Amino acid sequence: MAKLTATQVASLAKRDAKKHTDGGGLYFCVRNAGSPYWMLRYSHAGKRREATLGAYPALSLAEARLRAENMKKDLREGRDPLVEKQKRQTPDIQTTRQLFDDWYQSDLTKRLQHPQIPKRIYTKEIDPVIGNYPINDVTPKDIRRIIQRVVESGRPTIANDTLMYLKQLFRHGMKLGLCNTNPAAPFTATDAGGLEHSRERALTPEEIQHAFEVFRQNISSFGRDNYLACCLFLVLGVRKSELCEALWEEFDLDAAVWELPAHRSKTGTAISIPLPTQAVEWLATLKGFACGSAYVFPARRASKRPHMGPDTLNRAISKLFGRETGRKRQPPNKMGDLEHFTVHDLRRTFRSLAAAEGVPSHVAERCLNHKLKGVEGIYDRHDYFLQRKDAHEKVANKALSFLAGN
Template identity: 60%
Template sequence: MGKLNARKVAALAKDEPRKTADGNGLYFVVPASGEPFWILRFSINGSRPEMTLGSYPELSLADARDAAFQQRKLIKQGINPLAERQRRQWSGIETVEQLFDDWYKNDLQVRLQHANIPKRIYTKEIHPVMGKIRIDQVTALDVREVIKRVVDSGRKSIANDTLMYMKQLFRHANKLDLTQFNPAAAFRINDAGGVEKSRERVLTEDEIATVFRVFRENNVSFTRENYLACCLYLVLGVRNSELCQAPWDEFDLDNGIWELPKERTKNGIPLTIPLPRQALEWLQELKIRALDSDYVFPSRRRSKNPYMGSDTITTAIKYLFGRDKERPTKNKMEGVDYFVVHDLRRTFRTLASAEGIDGQVAERCLNHKLKGVEGIYNRHDFLEERREAHQKVADRICHLL
């Protein structure tokens, strides 16, 4: 146990210049001028160098002890942490923000089709806590703080993703030899959002009728655009972002076709989607509502993106269930179990089965890869079969919408 405590450190910071030992080589230094700071004195290769860990109060006593502990782990491995820091300075990658920029440009954008996903999570969840911190000063406490903020906001799935990306980010630092330590390595999924149960929610036809009636009755909070989007999700089975970010130039309404390019699909496989008669009518209405926008669902407010946010409809549904913490209201869904937008895609698959649609055709409607040998040798696109499938599902439920 160290000699200092938080109260002593706060008092020393206001006292006369001095260097006070906490133990195990960690010192709190109050200079004649400037901010107090922490140093670590250590022995390596016959010398006794000192290493600055950070300024106080930005680096608390607990953080300083954690940082010193991590540096001592490197020293035990024969690694000079001062040399490590100098290497980072030469590379131009000293802070977590600079580390992420390098990871994004030289790895994520090259390797991933949707590199914007980890970038969004870094920007929103990780950067506010540790973006400006030097790589060698990031501690497990910082990692825990990032995770805690996300979990406390009720987004357990995002907490798991955030932990995953922090581990990968610091592995990138390991790969570049910027540090030998990964502050996120010891954390497990149970430290974040926990093991996620696979969702199996499917809406029954009675529920579909109730849900869309509630949508209509609440057309101020649940707009006509939201309503038509949900109709399209049910009869097309596409993913949320594939529809809400769709530009008009992907659609050939005269021939009833939507050409979804590989750049916008989750698996990188392009898909020609045959549009049922009802979907064409809804899209014609959306064309009028979109005015001169290039997008089927243009953004309704000032935004960096010209299209509707992927969480817009999710938030609107959450409100009707009385689950929107920012706009509390009673549950208007009359006994219907909670669902999310993606459950409409799963519902489409169930409706297709109810119509007797062949499993391979239904899977291709969802743009799923066929498994095993079948996926290798069967490259048939099933376009006409899928056209029939989408039309059958639309005919089955159109009276419910």
């Protein structure tokens, strides 16, 4: 059969859908919708295969023949052209940073509800040390250096998380055949932050009064928005990311309700959070501070994230305790003998205050947006909105006596 000519191909491209052979397995394929394209039909390992070479007219007749010949060369050498094509299309991954980017896009974003957590730890703790390193150049000594930097900064939990993500990152590299060993594999929690114990810190009424009084005394450096955020955590009991990343569109201050969407809830389920009177007043004040931002707590300086960072509040609190990461000369301790606490401890304090006010356990658990356990969790779909509203009001009224002058 005679081979096609460039003139024939241009004419055939305007006709009805059909496959036209150029010989040797190369076909010019015209379809009813979309551009015509070139296709190579071949057999490999006893299987009939078809490989798309490219669209016409971007790929000319001469270029299609050349591409087909290159694929046939792979066949003669025992390689499947489709497999070789996929290899050429695979991103070139050489450095640790490129490995993380591939892991993040191909795995973390699909598997995790909050992939930004490992991304934040990689960006802050790992990338500055080995981001530019070729993957196979990373050694256990480099892993130890990363872990020690975090440990020496006084963040044992983050040290454990960093080690965990390092192991997973290089395990991903091994899956892709980019490294033969995992340099993080020999290390354990003992080398990082040690075995973690569940925190049980909840502030007593006296501690709440003392801490918030210190906040107010140092309001110019601590920040009015930080102060109001801590007030909200105390009376709402929500998670740090849920409030720090909150959008104004989620709030109806007139109805005193916060509609937390499913994609921002740790449980993956949307929840309506009743707002006590004090919380509505604090949020109205924050709206003025936001200066038109879509976020309740907009970022205060140029950054990749448009909202308050995940460590901002804890850093501000720690500074009042005389702890400031990354500085040799530490600030004065203005909290006195008060035991150190974090934002998450305010969430736990809400639970303690709710119990003290006689709020039933199952209602308090729903206030925390916890899924109810056991048979009750399976069969009781009631959201307890009115009961939760009453619980938040009780806790807020109690807390207000500790927050005089807010």
